[in-house]
Amino acid sequence: MSDASALPVEVSAPRPAARRAGYWLVAVGGLMLAVMLIVTAFGPFIAPYNPAAISPDSLAGVSAQHWLGTDSIGRDVLSRLIIGGRTTLFITAVAVSLALAAGLVLGLVSGYMGGIVDQVVMRALDVVFAFPVFLLAIAVVAALGPTIPNLILTIAIVYTPILARVVRGPVLSVKRWDHVEAARSVGVSEFRLVVSHILPLVISPILVETSLTLANTIFTVTALSFLGLGPPPPDPNWGGMLAEARQFMELAPLTVIAPAAAIVFATLTFIVLANGLRDMLDVGGQR
Amino acid sequence: MRRLVIIRLALAVPILLGVSIAAFILVRLLPGDFAQTAAGVTDVSAATLDLMRHNLGLDRPIWAQYLLWLGHALSGDLGTSFATRRPVTSEIFPRLAVTFELTLIAALMAMAMGVATGLASARLRGRADWAVRLWNGFILAIPNFVVATLIVLLAGLYFPQIGIFNYTPFFTAPIANIGSLLLPALSLALAVSVTVSENTRAAVLEIAAQDFVMVARAKGLRPRSVLWNYLVRNALTPVITVTGLRVASLLGGSILIETIFAIPGMGQYLFDSITSRDYPVIQAIVLVTAAIVVLVNVLVDIAYIRADARVEM
Numbered sequence: 001m002s003d004a005s006a007l008p009v010e011v012s013a014p015r016p017a018a019r020r021a022g023y024w025l026v027a028v029g030g031l032m033l034a035v036m037l038i039v040t041a042f043g044p045f046i047a048p049y050n051p052a053a054i055s056p057d058s059l060a061g062v063s064a065q066h067w068l069g070t071d072s073i074g075r076d077v078l079s080r081l082i083i084g085g086r087t088t089l090f091i092t093a094v095a096v097s098l099a100l101a102a103g104l105v106l107g108l109v110s111g112y113m114g115g116i117v118d119q120v121v122m123r124a125l126d127v128v129f130a131f132p133v134f135l136l137a138i139a140v141v142a143a144l145g146p147t148i149p150n151l152i153l154t155i156a157i158v159y160t161p162i163l164a165r166v167v168r169g170p171v172l173s174v175k176r177w178d179h180v181e182a183a184r185s186v187g188v189s190e191f192r193l194v195v196s197h198i199l200p201l202v203i204s205p206i207l208v209e210t211s212l213t214l215a216n217t218i219f220t221v222t223a224l225s226f227l228g229l230g231p232p233p234p235d236p237n238w239g240g241m242l243a244e245a246r247q248f249m250e251l252a253p254l255t256v257i258a259p260a261a262a263i264v265f266a267t268l269t270f271i272v273l274a275n276g277l278r279d280m281l282d283v284g285g286q287r
Numbered sequence: 288m289r290r291l292v293i294i295r296l297a298l299a300v301p302i303l304l305g306v307s308i309a310a311f312i313l314v315r316l317l318p319g320d321f322a323q324t325a326a327g328v329t330d331v332s333a334a335t336l337d338l339m340r341h342n343l344g345l346d347r348p349i350w351a352q353y354l355l356w357l358g359h360a361l362s363g364d365l366g367t368s369f370a371t372r373r374p375v376t377s378e379i380f381p382r383l384a385v386t387f388e389l390t391l392i393a394a395l396m397a398m399a400m401g402v403a404t405g406l407a408s409a410r411l412r413g414r415a416d417w418a419v420r421l422w423n424g425f426i427l428a429i430p431n432f433v434v435a436t437l438i439v440l441l442a443g444l445y446f447p448q449i450g451i452f453n454y455t456p457f458f459t460a461p462i463a464n465i466g467s468l469l470l471p472a473l474s475l476a477l478a479v480s481v482t483v484s485e486n487t488r489a490a491v492l493e494i495a496a497q498d499f500v501m502v503a504r505a506k507g508l509r510p511r512s513v514l515w516n517y518l519v520r521n522a523l524t525p526v527i528t529v530t531g532l533r534v535a536s537l538l539g540g541s542i543l544i545e546t547i548f549a550i551p552g553m554g555q556y557l558f559d560s561i562t563s564r565d566y567p568v569i570q571a572i573v574l575v576t577a578a579i580v581v582l583v584n585v586l587v588d589i590a591y592i593r594a595d596a597r598v599e600m
């Protein structure tokens with residue numbers, strides 16, 4: 001063995017180029033997110049038609065009246081796309097917030113306490129983990145009935161273990177660091193120890209994983225809706241639009257391509273953000 | 288080594304027990320039961336419904352039902368379908384085989400695509416690296432059911448002669464069978480190929496920085512030989528591992544894909560049995576799928592340890 005081999009190979013050292021690329025990706029992702037949020041927030045004012053209004057002009061192509069054409073019963077595709085995004089994104093946002101809150105609590109408690117508590121929490125999460133995510137979601141939504149609160153609850157349950165694991169991992173090592181020991185020795189309470197001395201140091205991987213979870217949740221919400229397990233009919237949603245359009249897609253390809261593009265745009269937004277954050281915050285260890 | 292295998296397998300037992308209990312309770316939470324859905328809208332007296340429930344064993348307390356089911360399950364009998372009155376195992380396995388074949392073809396495709404793109408981005412760096420990263424990001428953003436729907440749309444518009452929905456059983460025509468599964472498998476494989484690609488890239492970069500590769504190069508081995516015998520061979524271990532870990536998402540995704548391409552796998556069957564509240568069938572599908580996922584995870588763990596002497600318990 002030569003002397004050179006004793007030097008650690010700094011593969012994961014922060015590379016300025018990668019970090020710069022990270023800033024760019026976060027900027028692009030942030031812009032995409034802003035566009036999505038604005039369209040969602042002002043949806044009812046932007047949408048040119050009532051998304052549920054039926055007209056005799058069915059399966060129409062692109063025109064000045066209907067920018068993205070109409071569907072099989074003459075509803076305006078653009079308006080349905082804008083309003084449908086509200087349902088899809090609302091479910092996604094609330095579900096991921098819940099999963100993040102539960103994942104944070106479970107991950108912090110189980111990582112910090114260790115021992116029996118850790119074992120019990122992790123084995124319980126293993127049971128949820130053993131189900132394929134999507135199969136579990138189908139089973140729970142079918143059991144509880146496809147309403148918006150049930151969809152939110154299901155998706156929160158399904159993604160909690162993933163976030164809890166991402167939180168727990170770094171907590172296991174950070175809790176042994178000197179500054180935590182120092183804080184404990186001057187009598188800082190356990191709660192403050194976890195919240196202000198451990199949490200800030202494990203936040204980067206959590207941000208990246210949350211962004212990825214948002215992308216995955218868009219997938220789960222739209223896929224469930226695609227299978228007919230989405231929000232009930234009067235409100236449009238992207239997955240449901242895609243499923244409805246399949247019947248006539250050769251006559252009006254746009255009715256399929258429009259919701260497909262919307263789903264891809266939303267997912268891409270969060271993937272770009274996750275990749276950017278990973279480079280920017282230099283989160284190592286790919287999954 | 289043997290101890291390790293036993294420990295890993297032993298850890299899988301409580302997980303599967305937990306899954307079976309969860310599945311058992313979950314199906315009974317479904318509103319309505321088989322007696323009701325089977326009776327349909329016709330006016331059936333409460334006494335008849337009770338008799339049906341008694342015959343199906345649904346009037347017993349839930350823990351008694353579970354223990355009875357568990358006893359049978361341990362001897363390989365997963366119960367009798369309420370709907371068809373046939374043993375669940377003989378109903379499930381032909382369909383499971385179809386889903387398994389689809390998943391397998393998809394996994395192989397994902398590995399081929401992922402290794403190719405990952406290798407390209409690790410070896411060529413620069414523009415190729417960026418191109419692969421862009422491609423991966425974009426591919427990852429297209430959910431598999433969207434890919435499948437777009438494939439069906441394109442085929443319908445431009446290649447009507449393909450006949451997308453002609454699923455052929457394996458034993459009638461093996462070649463046509465595999466052919467009919469290629470497009471469905473492709474729509475499943477794309478997203479998984481990204482994981483494979485990223486891991487191949489990371490593994491190749493890590494291995495390329497190590498001494499034995501430098502030595503191989505220094506002693507004058509041809510670059511091609513270094514690439515295949517040193518880099519790819521060693522990078523393959525983590526790649527197989529991550530592909531294995533994605534089996535769960537492949538199995539879940541195949542439910543969607545089977546629905547879109549009208550393939551008679553577990554997906555459609557699960558859906559029908561949820562609708563008719565056929566408890567034994569739902570339980571069996573959930574349990575068998577979870578067992579496959581847990582088992583694959585254990586195998587992956589063991590394979591990983593065998594291949595890499597540095598990993599210890």
